Amino acid sequence: MRIEEDVKLDFKDVLIRPKRSTLASRKEVDIKREYKFKWSGKTYTGVPIIAANMDGVGTMDMARAFAAQGDGLTAALHKHYDLDTLVKYYENEGNANVWYSMGVSSADEEKLNAFLKTPAATKLDKVCIDVANGYSEVFADFLKKMRDKLPEATIMAGNVVTGEMVEELILCGADIVKVGIGPGSVCTTRRMTGVGYPQLSAIIECADAAHGLSGLVCSDGGCTVPGDLSKAFGAGADFVMLGGMLAGHDTAEASVIEENGKKYITFYGMSSSTAMNKHSGGVAEYRASEGKTVKIPYKGELAHTLQDIRGGIRSACTYVGAKSLKELSKRTTFVRVTQQINNVFGEAS
Numbered sequence: 001m002r003i004e005e006d007v008k009l010d011f012k013d014v015l016i017r018p019k020r021s022t023l024a025s026r027k028e029v030d031i032k033r034e035y036k037f038k039w040s041g042k043t044y045t046g047v048p049i050i051a052a053n054m055d056g057v058g059t060m061d062m063a064r065a066f067a068a069q070g071d072g073l074t075a076a077l078h079k080h081y082d083l084d085t086l087v088k089y090y091e092n093e094g095n096a097n098v099w100y101s102m103g104v105s106s107a108d109e110e111k112l113n114a115f116l117k118t119p120a121a122t123k124l125d126k127v128c129i130d131v132a133n134g135y136s137e138v139f140a141d142f143l144k145k146m147r148d149k150l151p152e153a154t155i156m157a158g159n160v161v162t163g164e165m166v167e168e169l170i171l172c173g174a175d176i177v178k179v180g181i182g183p184g185s186v187c188t189t190r191r192m193t194g195v196g197y198p199q200l201s202a203i204i205e206c207a208d209a210a211h212g213l214s215g216l217v218c219s220d221g222g223c224t225v226p227g228d229l230s231k232a233f234g235a236g237a238d239f240v241m242l243g244g245m246l247a248g249h250d251t252a253e254a255s256v257i258e259e260n261g262k263k264y265i266t267f268y269g270m271s272s273s274t275a276m277n278k279h280s281g282g283v284a285e286y287r288a289s290e291g292k293t294v295k296i297p298y299k300g301e302l303a304h305t306l307q308d309i310r311g312g313i314r315s316a317c318t319y320v321g322a323k324s325l326k327e328l329s330k331r332t333t334f335v336r337v338t339q340q341i342n343n344v345f346g347e348a349s
């Protein structure tokens with residue numbers, strides 16, 4: 001047994017220190033990024049925020065709403081769309097705003113093989129391969145196999161939280177490594193297993209490892225307010241993936257529940273018993289559920305939330321004098337705080 005004594009930080013443990021700035025208005029800030037991916041050689045320009053591949057978040061309606069925004073937001077479609085629905089989507093609506101998501105099971109592989117036999121195959125340009133624990137050899141081997149099979153696709157793979165594993169996944173063919181174990185809003189991994197890593201430190205360490213190999217990282221999980229995205233980008237994240245913050249909107253492809261005049265939507269982790277009952281016929285005996293099910297207030301139109309998120313990031317850039325999102329991490333100094341008191345009063349409801 002060993003104890004690592006270095007302090008590891010979460011979003012809540014820091015604030016971004018303001019800096020002298022020549023920017024007159026947040027309108028001047030460009031929050032798009034441009035990347036050329038290491039393995040696929042493809043380029044991307046856009047606001048680097050990705051909807052998580054979760055039921056109610058990584059939906060085709062989310063991708064459509066993103067397409068309507070026209071600024072390069074993308075959605076990782078959840079893994080449970082059937083083949084026909086996926087093929088139709090790619091054929092009719094294209095690939096610009098979507099990631100094809102898969103796990104490493106034989107069923108996932110068979111579905112991908114079937115997809116590759118359809119005319120939509122030529123549109124498969126972005127693939128998200130993820131498992132709860134990206135540390136297994138099986139996962140790295142699977143990733144190598146997919147890199148050989150899909151040489152021109154941009155592959156995002158995860159999840160891991162440490163530099164050495166980021167390097168390994170990049171060398172196995174990942175263009176982007178997804179970083180985060182345990183920070184998710186409906187995740188119970190830390191409680192159930194005691195395993196995890198504070199997200200801000202995970203981003204800082206993983207981004208450093210990835211950038212050294214011309215790879216990229218996507219911070220996945222733990223953002224609860226727009227300021228958390230600014231902290232993630234400030235820490236070096238190239239992309240940020242959001243679940244809970246994008247859940248509960250008109251894009252959820254879920255029914256809205258009305259109770260006592262208030263509207264709600266059910267949101268659940270993809271390893272929760274709700275998800276396993278829905279998609280895998282129950283929780284297998286050898287595993288415990290590592291996700292929870294919550295009822296969240298219905299938030300209506302997605303556009304309002306997106307405006308808040310973009311506005312928050314722009315404003316953070318203005319506070320530190322970053323003319324573009326690209327400059328944010330260079331201009332970020334985090335200050336450690338013991339407690340963040342944002343306001344004395346709660347929000348008016």
Ligand code: 5GP
Pocket residue numbers: 052053054132159180182183184185186187188189220221222223241242243244245268269270271272290291292
């Ligand atoms: P959020 O933005 O809601 O904080 O985090 C979203 C992320 O939580 C997802 O992208 C995924 O990595 C993770 N996640 C989703 N469902 C589950 C689950 O059931 N268990 C665990 N451990 N993580 C989950």
